[in-house]
Amino acid sequence: MLNMKESFGQRAILTIKKILGKNIFLCDSCQFDWRGACHNRERPNVTRCSDYKKRGK
Numbered sequence: 001m002l003n004m005k006e007s008f009g010q011r012a013i014l015t016i017k018k019i020l021g022k023n024i025f026l027c028d029s030c031q032f033d034w035r036g037a038c039h040n041r042e043r044p045n046v047t048r049c050s051d052y053k054k055r056g057k
């Protein structure tokens, strides 16, 4: 979902992951990461998404 507010803690976690060089984008591990399944215009660079579902579950 677009325009979701992030809490201070969530922003801090993202910042730490960036500093550590970890992947911060959810789409890379989401089962909907293909054009026919996801119409979010921010894909594949989403860091927060209410529709996220881990691939393989």
Ligand code: SF4
Residues within 6 Å of the ligand: 026, 027, 030, 031, 032, 033, 034, 038, 039, 040, 042, 043, 044, 046, 049, 050, 051, 052, 053
């Ligand atoms: S549902 Fe969300 S996390 Fe999954 S591919 Fe679409 S935008 Fe990315």
